[in-house]
Amino acid sequence: MNNPSTNRSPDAHPVKRRRVALACDPCRTRKSRCDGNRPKCSLCSDLGFDCCYTPSSTATNVIVQKDYLSGLEGRVKALENSLLAVRNDLSGLSCRVDQGHHLKNGHDEDHPPGAAIPDLAGTEDSVDGMGTVKLVEEEDSGFFGPSSNVAFLRHLTRGIVNSGTLSGGLANTVLKMGVYEGGFVNASRPPSPRLRQNDRSSKRGEENSIFAVPPQAETLELIHRFFSDTGLLFPYIYAPAFLETYHQMARENFGKVRRTWLGLLNMVLAMSTITTSPGMSDADARIAESDVFYQRGLGLCGSEILRGTTLEVVQFLLLMGQYLQGTQKSVQAWTIHGLAVKAALQLGLHSRDASRAFSPIEQETRKRTWYGCVVLDRTLSMTFGRPAAIPDSYVKLELPASHPDLDTSAVIESETSSLSLSFFNASIELYKQMWTILDLLYGQNLGCDISPSVSQTVSQVFAIEQHLFTWEKGLPDSLRLIDITGLRNATQEPSSNTAHFSWKFRTILTLRHLNLRVLLHRPILVKFIDACGGLQPDPQELKLLQQMGPNSLRVCADCAMEIIDIVYDIVYGPEWRRRLLGAWWFSLYYTFNAAFVILGLFWVCRNETVTGQSMAALVDRAQSYPCRAIAALLKLDGGNRMVDRCRVYLEHFKKAISDPSFAPNSGLYSTVSLVPPSEFNFSPLGMEFGEFMADGDLLALLNRE
Incomplete structure (x- = not known):
């Protein structure tokens, strides 16, 4: 082989290689000659390599070509x-x-009084960053089945409209909206709606960080408040272990902390804040403060909840679902609950075999968390009117039990802790009857079954009443149900914490039991509403309804009146009584539902040809209760927009169907003033109060002619 050097002409000058200040990384690795072109050298361009220039740590001068600098300047x-x-x-x-x-303080010349002013939520630019996509209004839809308030109110409205007794303006509005088509709600909303600035927390800086934690004294106070309220009603978080983890994290200045645990801490703080006894703080401030904790928890665990691989995540989702019920985002509770159930099933919380791999304390905590999912599942199925996510056949674990290693005496008295567990188990057994009611009388809210006959309905109601009676007889003395007479006679504040919690648990169990009996007998009321509304039943069916139905009407009315009496006497009673109620949104739901059942009863009882007998005595006895319910809501949580909206709905519905024959006591009603519609800013979603009513229905009432 010839040497290349020998082939050169003797007269040729040697070719000098142009030296570059810095070769690219690929050329240096391959020890190839780099021409230094930027942003990509010729060799890397030919070979299709990524070209990167990394100066050495000892380099003092780096030569950069002018075109590269020009490119940077352009960028x-x-x-x-x-x-x-x-x-x-x-x-x-x-x-x-x-x-x-x-x-807000005056009128713009372009917007005369009465003209609609565009909401700031609609000022968001609907063109994306590329300027190519125009976002239009989106539509939210929701099904609210037979057990929901939405379905019942629309059923009542349909009957009243069909009978021709409703005022013309409201009737026309209702008919135009089609508000009673199977409890299905459609609502349009602007693209990507934002909260108005005055609805956001005013906290800035460190407080907006998802990793921020309140001062230790404030945090401990909120934690202890949680385990003295929500943590006793739903005892699925082991308090000593939770506090021990907090103190350990605090000692390490939160340098080593799990995101899921920190998210759970924020949900504990959020629940503790939002469930503070009404009257102890301003409602708006309380809700805004709790929302800060909620947003932090969501920011910390937003991705974790999609995996749901730990017990902490399930507990976090359970608390979030409970929390959302008390906000203007209550419809989101259904979505969050679905994630909680899927995560619980993924972890095998429902399985006895899966739990054997864990310690006794962990087994008990898993079991209680599973039953927390079951109780919330039954609650949301009832309020939203949707099929339960957990069939009764999946609930096979033994009831929660005390365990020697589960010592909570450092946080709460042992007697109170034991009473809390008994209350939780009594609630589980009561909600098992709720499943039966939803299954037999509401078709599991599937919206597919034909309405059962009168005889079938009455026989099922009677059988379930026997089960409820057995449940009540099995309660220990410390949890026996109360009545309004016993409540009024209890003038002295309980002398011990255990005695106070006994009263609290008894009050909550009583309200749950009464509400369940209203739900049980409501299908009979609906059959009467249908008959009064022009739907001609079979003559034999009507005869059976007239013979067997009035007793159900009386039971339904008695339970509804008892609910209103208890809530009314508590909110207008001494301070210690106000602490007997559970979360304010449950008291709101029970009272709101009871009031509308009584209004439906009033309308049915005016037609003796349908009821088959005079119900005047019952009507006279219940006459003042709608206004009594309104007065109770007025005092339940002053300044709470959620309570105010429900009260306004009740006021206007009562006014729309009012009749001089059952005009309420003017003295009581004089304490309640109708709130003008302009005082409320309605959600563009239209379904934010899905557990109570649809915003569109309320607007139909408020805007009637």
Whole structure:
């Protein structure tokens, strides 16, 4: 082989290789000659390699080609232009905000009084960053089955409209909206709605960080408050272990903490804040403060909840579902609950075999968490009118039990802890009867079954009443149900914590039991409403209904009146009584539901040809109760927008169907004032109060002519 050097002409000058200040990484690795072109050298371009220049740590001068610098300058210029455009947009939005504040106190010349002012939630630019996608209104849909308040209220409205007794303006509005088609709700909303600034927490800086934790004294106070309230009603979080973890994290200055545990801590703080006894703090401030904790928890565990691989995540989701019931995002509770159930099944919380691998304390905690899922599942199935996520056949574990290693005396008295467990088990057994009611009388809220006959309904109601009677007889003395007479006679505050919690558990169990009996007998009331509303039943069916139905009407009315009496006397009673109620949104639900059942009863009882007998005595006895319910809601949680909306709905519905023959006592009603519709800003979602009613229905009432 010839040597290349020998082939050169003797007269040729040697070719000098151009040296480059810095070769690219691929060329240096291959020990190839790099021409130093940027952003990609010729060799890397030919071979299709990624070209990267990494200066050595000892380099003092780096030669960069002019075209590369020009490219960088162009990119910086583009960024500056983008930043300027953003600043201009923010300036424009600021002007609109200022204009909104001005309009709140006066009237813009372009918007005369009475004209609709665009909500700031709608000022969001609906064109994406590329300027190519135009977002339009989105539609939310929701099914609210037979057991829901939405379905019952629309059923009642349909009967009243069909009978021709409803005032013309409201009837026309109802018919135009089609508000009673199977309890199905459609609502349009703007794209990506935002909360208004005055609805957000005003906290800034460190408090908005998802990793922020309140000062230790404040945190411990909220934790102890939680385990003295919600943690006793739903004892699926082991208090000593939770507190021990908190103290360990605090000693380490939260340098080593699991995101899921920190998220659970924030949900504990959120529940403790939002369930604070009404009257102890302003409702808006309390809800805003709890929302800060909720947002932190969501930010910490937003991705973890999609995996749901730990017990902490299930407990986090359970608390979040409970919390959302007490917010203006209550419809989201259904979605969160679905995640909780799937995570629980994924972990095998329902399985006795799966739990054998764990210690006795962990087994008991898993079992209690599973039953927490079951209880919440039954509650949401009833309130939303949707099929339960956990069939009764999946609930096979033994009831929660005390264990020597589960010592909570450092947090709560042993007697109170034992009473809490008995209350939890009594609730589980009561909600098993709720499953039976939803199954036999409401078709599991599937919306597929034909309505059972009168004889079938009455026989099923009677059988379930026997089960409820057996349940009540099995309660220990410390949990026996109360009545309004016993409550009024209890003038002295309980002398011990255990005695106080006994009263609290008895009160909550009583309200749950009464509400369940209302739910049990409501199908009979619905059959009467159908008959009064022009749906001609079979003559034999009507005869059976007239013979067997009035007794159910009386039971339904008695239970509804007892609910209203208990809530009314508690909210207008001494301070210690106000602490007997559970979370305010459950008291709101029971009272709201009871009031509408009585209004439905009033309307049915006016037609003796349908009832088959005079119900005047019952009507006279119940006459003042709708107004009594309104007065109770007025005092339940002052300034709470959720309570106020439900009260307004009740006031206007009562006014719409009122009749001089059952006009309420004017003295009581004089304490209640109708709130003008302009005082409320309705959600663009239209379904935020799905457990109570649809916003569209309320607007139909408020905007009637």
